[in-house]
Amino acid sequence: MRLLRLRFEYDQRRSLSYENPPVLRIFLDGDPIDAAPGDTVAAALLRAGVTTFTRSIKYHRPRGPFCLAGSCGQCLMRVDGVPSLPACRVPTADGMRCERQNAPLGVERDLFRAADFLFHEGLDHHHLLTGSRLLGRVALEIARRLAGLGELPDAVRPRLAGELRFAKLAIVGAGPAGLAAARASGAGTVVLEREARAGGAALLFGQPVDADVGAGELMLQTECAGLYANDTNLQGNALLAVRQRDRVLALLAERVIVATGGVSQPLTFPGMDRPGVYAARGLLGLSVMVGRKLAVVGEGEEQRRCAEALSRRGYEIALVSGVPRRALGNPVKALDAADGTRIRCDAVAIALPPAPLHELASSVGAQAHFDGNGFPVQTDEEGRTSVPWLFAAGTVANQPGAASGEIAGRAAWR
Amino acid sequence: MALSEKAIVCACEDVSVHEIDLAIAHGFADIESLKRYTGLGTGPCQGKSCEVSAMRICAQRKAVPPEAQVPFRARPPLQPTPIAAYAGLPDAVIGSRVSTPGLRPTWGKGAHPLQPRTPLPERADVVIIGGGIMGLALAWSLAGLHAGRILVLERGYLCEGASGRNGGGVRAQWTTPTLIELAKESIEFMGRFAQELGINVWLRKGGYLFLAHDDETVRRIEYGAELQKRHGLPTRVIGPEEAGGIVPQLDTSKFIAASWNPEDGVVFPWPFLWGYADGARKRGAQVETFTRCTGIEVSDGRVRAVETDRGRVAADRVVIAAGAWSPTVARLAGVALPNVPFRHEIVSSEPLKPFLGPLVSMLGTGLYFSQSMRGEIVGGMGDPEEPPGLNQASSLRFMTRYSRALGDLVPQLGAVKLLRQWAGCYDVTPDHSPVLGETPGVAGLLQMSGFVGHGFMMAPAVARRMAEWMGGAQDEIFERYNVRRFAEGRLIQETFIIG
Numbered sequence: 001m002r003l004l005r006l007r008f009e010y011d012q013r014r015s016l017s018y019e020n021p022p023v024l025r026i027f028l029d030g031d032p033i034d035a036a037p038g039d040t041v042a043a044a045l046l047r048a049g050v051t052t053f054t055r056s057i058k059y060h061r062p063r064g065p066f067c068l069a070g071s072c073g074q075c076l077m078r079v080d081g082v083p084s085l086p087a088c089r090v091p092t093a094d095g096m097r098c099e100r101q102n103a104p105l106g107v108e109r110d111l112f113r114a115a116d117f118l119f120h121e122g123l124d125h126h127h128l129l130t131g132s133r134l135l136g137r138v139a140l141e142i143a144r145r146l147a148g149l150g151e152l153p154d155a156v157r158p159r160l161a162g163e164l165r166f167a168k169l170a171i172v173g174a175g176p177a178g179l180a181a182a183r184a185s186g187a188g189t190v191v192l193e194r195e196a197r198a199g200g201a202a203l204l205f206g207q208p209v210d211a212d213v214g215a216g217e218l219m220l221q222t223e224c225a226g227l228y229a230n231d232t233n234l235q236g237n238a239l240l241a242v243r244q245r246d247r248v249l250a251l252l253a254e255r256v257i258v259a260t261g262g263v264s265q266p267l268t269f270p271g272m273d274r275p276g277v278y279a280a281r282g283l284l285g286l287s288v289m290v291g292r293k294l295a296v297v298g299e300g301e302e303q304r305r306c307a308e309a310l311s312r313r314g315y316e317i318a319l320v321s322g323v324p325r326r327a328l329g330n331p332v333k334a335l336d337a338a339d340g341t342r343i344r345c346d347a348v349a350i351a352l353p354p355a356p357l358h359e360l361a362s363s364v365g366a367q368a369h370f371d372g373n374g375f376p377v378q379t380d381e382e383g384r385t386s387v388p389w390l391f392a393a394g395t396v397a398n399q400p401g402a403a404s405g406e407i408a409g410r411a412a413w414r
Numbered sequence: 415m416a417l418s419e420k421a422i423v424c425a426c427e428d429v430s431v432h433e434i435d436l437a438i439a440h441g442f443a444d445i446e447s448l449k450r451y452t453g454l455g456t457g458p459c460q461g462k463s464c465e466v467s468a469m470r471i472c473a474q475r476k477a478v479p480p481e482a483q484v485p486f487r488a489r490p491p492l493q494p495t496p497i498a499a500y501a502g503l504p505d506a507v508i509g510s511r512v513s514t515p516g517l518r519p520t521w522g523k524g525a526h527p528l529q530p531r532t533p534l535p536e537r538a539d540v541v542i543i544g545g546g547i548m549g550l551a552l553a554w555s556l557a558g559l560h561a562g563r564i565l566v567l568e569r570g571y572l573c574e575g576a577s578g579r580n581g582g583g584v585r586a587q588w589t590t591p592t593l594i595e596l597a598k599e600s601i602e603f604m605g606r607f608a609q610e611l612g613i614n615v616w617l618r619k620g621g622y623l624f625l626a627h628d629d630e631t632v633r634r635i636e637y638g639a640e641l642q643k644r645h646g647l648p649t650r651v652i653g654p655e656e657a658g659g660i661v662p663q664l665d666t667s668k669f670i671a672a673s674w675n676p677e678d679g680v681v682f683p684w685p686f687l688w689g690y691a692d693g694a695r696k697r698g699a700q701v702e703t704f705t706r707c708t709g710i711e712v713s714d715g716r717v718r719a720v721e722t723d724r725g726r727v728a729a730d731r732v733v734i735a736a737g738a739w740s741p742t743v744a745r746l747a748g749v750a751l752p753n754v755p756f757r758h759e760i761v762s763s764e765p766l767k768p769f770l771g772p773l774v775s776m777l778g779t780g781l782y783f784s785q786s787m788r789g790e791i792v793g794g795m796g797d798p799e800e801p802p803g804l805n806q807a808s809s810l811r812f813m814t815r816y817s818r819a820l821g822d823l824v825p826q827l828g829a830v831k832l833l834r835q836w837a838g839c840y841d842v843t844p845d846h847s848p849v850l851g852e853t854p855g856v857a858g859l860l861q862m863s864g865f866v867g868h869g870f871m872m873a874p875a876v877a878r879r880m881a882e883w884m885g886g887a888q889d890e891i892f893e894r895y896n897v898r899r900f901a902e903g904r905l906i907q908e909t910f911i912i913g
Contacts, residue, residue, distance in 0.1 A: 057765065073426045121418075153829035375466070
């Protein structure tokens with residue numbers, strides 16, 4: 001066990017701090033870009049100084065990666081003929097062809113960015129040109145042509161068969177809470193973890209992780225894509241759609257513990273959506289640095305923690321409290337703070353408490369409620385949600401850490 | 415060119431703070447309406463990065479009380495997932511099945527926290543139960559004829575029922591003359607909806623392409639095309655090659671003929687409800703959301719009043735326009751309708767650049783799909799094993815069946831990712847024709863239901879005729895489609911039902 005833990009810490013340090021020499025070559029809109037093994041497409045592009053990954057859907061504003069964890073949709077790119085893949089989740093491979101979308105004349109010269117200028121506050125598409133039938137038709141034709149992000153895939157992707165599996169208890173997420181829940185249960189438990197390593201957010205902060213799952217089975221690089229009430233006549237209360245790369249398996253389980261953690265959140269202020277503004281936790285997991293000086297926007301414990309960890313990565317930190325007035329530049333190179341001071345930086349990191357990833361639980365009817373930072377799933381003291389077979393533990397239930405996982409694991413196993 | 419200073423809340427759909435404020439000012443502060451009105455949370459990230467910020471704005475503006483600060487109904491999948499991956503799920507997922515309970519409300523138990531506190535009027539001339547497209551279009555039409563005090567009761571937010579859950583297909587290709595005429599008039603009205611009601615519904619006439627896979631179905635589309643031609647429609651039966659010219663991505667070996675009407679199309683369903691509701695209110699009608707009908711008072715063979723969870727409203731005329739909930743509502747008056755609710759599931763893909771003109775439907779399997787104005791492939795598929803019931807939960811079974819059927823017919827979509835699935839309920843009658851007119855034995859209790867998942871495309875015309883009929887005009891459809899026909903054995907069989 002101790003050895004395992006040491007290995008994890010080693011892997012973690014290596015992946016978080018290395019700057020391996022680039023040995024791969026990928027192509028961005030036809031131009032070669034060097035990449036290092038282990039880089040995601042986003043990491044390779046950022047290392048090469050590319051910050052605009054796409055143009056936004058309506059106003060054609062420049063966009064670059066934000067969350068760097070596959071949940072925000074700001075870094076979607078066409079990769080090897082497949083539209084709208086998150087560049088932050090796609091590992092680089094030699095010869096990979098990446099293309100930026102939604103900018104017919106090239107992402108830097110995109111003429112449609114005039115939309116951002118013309119509708120400088122926003123666009124009320126419901127009431128646009130309703131007065132004239134003819135103008136309405138013209139608007140429809142234009143809107144139709146501008147809509148959408150990616151073009152159809154180049155190639156036909158054949159069906160990849162996924163198997164059927166059974167579990168007594170399925171735990172979604174191998175962060176501290178999910179792992180503790182697994183140890184508190186027994187044989188017949190399956191733990192699904194979308195990353196290549198167990199540990200969740202603890203890995204980002206270099207905290208020790210006990211990756212032991214007891215008698216359970218840990219499935220890495222395996223993501224729960226959907227949670228359903230079981231409507232087959234096979235045994236089990238829950239039916240999970242479980243994604244492994246390009247296949248989806250069906251997993252039937254008697255009980256489910258959702259320990260999905262949280263999602264990095266943006267902060268609403270003008271310019272926040274521009275390239276050069278990143279989630280602090282996203283930067284912690286990124287294999288490259290995005291400059292030297294980082295303005296870390298946020299408050300309280302999360303800001304302090306992220307700033308410390310980012311400083312250990314070698315960034316020079318400027319703490320910014322309150323909601324900034326605006327971000328300036330493309331990519332962002334300065335912030336006007338709430339008090340009016342201008343802070344110059346190479347990039348901005350947003351350090352807000354991650355919002356509970358409640359979606360799996362709430363999609364089957366578990367109650368969740370707003371608490372100012374997100375919508376934690378409501379549970380009783382043993383982690384039960386309002387759905388009888390469903391439990392929640394850790395950040396998703398607003399109880400970060402292993403303790404809530406252990407309690408839920410024990411209750412769900414009974 | 416300098417970037418504008420707008421503050422973006424939803425980066426996927428480019429929704430600004432200003433747009434959220436507009437929606438709140440318009441009365442769409444509840445998170446489900448806010449999502450639909452602004453589009454926030456409907457892009458590739460499905461709200462994971464904007465829902466919290468949007469709720470923070472609502473809370474700061476005190477637009478919704480704390481009990482209503484819940485997420486919008488989360489929809490699978492958690493991450494965009496390719497069609498080919500769903501298609502590969504094991505057969506056990508689509509084998510024999512059991513029924514599941516529906517979903518509980520997102521806000522918990524009891525009345526919705528946004529239920530208005532103001533009392534309802536003690537009396538109305540017409541109470542319409544159901545604020546879907548039928549009820550709202552009727553309210554607008556009635557108010558235009560100065561039909562007195564009109565009150566619409568909707569148990570949820572506008573768009574909560576099937577009118578907000580359909581794929582937006584509108585067509586005149588039907589096999590009964592009445593439905594052809596109703597749809598024709600309605601589609602014509604949709605073309606000028608923006609001028610009449612002041613809101614865009616984005617009618618795009620890309621046509622409807624019905625595919626027939628066997629000789630019996632070919633005979634059906636030939637009969638339909640012949641009938642539709644007599645009613646002035648340009649419907650033609652075409653071969654696979656010509657169909658392949660219209661949609662080059664189709665695998666033309668999967669069908670032997672197709673019925674093609676280039677004048678059918680797709681709309682964006684939600685603005686119809688907002689437009690009709692606003693229009694009805696402007697004409698003096700009252701539309702009350704989050705208000706539930708709990709009883710219907712009948713005495714001496716006449717309807718007298720409607721009971722709600724906000725008190726009693728006396729009325730001489732009550733219209734049941736509650737879609738799949740109509741039989742449940744009718745039972746409150748002691749009336750048994752033959753309608754049966756069935757869940758129907760639907761899914762939306764990632765937004766793609768425009769490539770698909772028409773709505774395509776496979777008549778044998780009930781598969782249909784079209785491309786929305788926003789670029790998503792929106793489609794569904796009927797399920798012969800679906801048990802009856804008012805279930806609006808989503809299933810993996812549907813995703814598997816749909817992905818297999820769609821991937822077989824349009825192989826190039828295999829790597830396209832599905833973003834969001836949901837379900838609504840069809841209101842199914844024994845002959846697939848609607849139930850209209852006065853209830854036998856209960857004077858003043860009027861029926862406007864049984865549209866079998868296709869009411870959306872007929873509502874404008876049905877509502878106009880119903881309003882005029884209620885004003886005293888003669889109209890035989892309210893006799894012919896009366897619920898009495900089931901007892902008398904006068905069924906009116908409609909066969910072009912999809913999904």
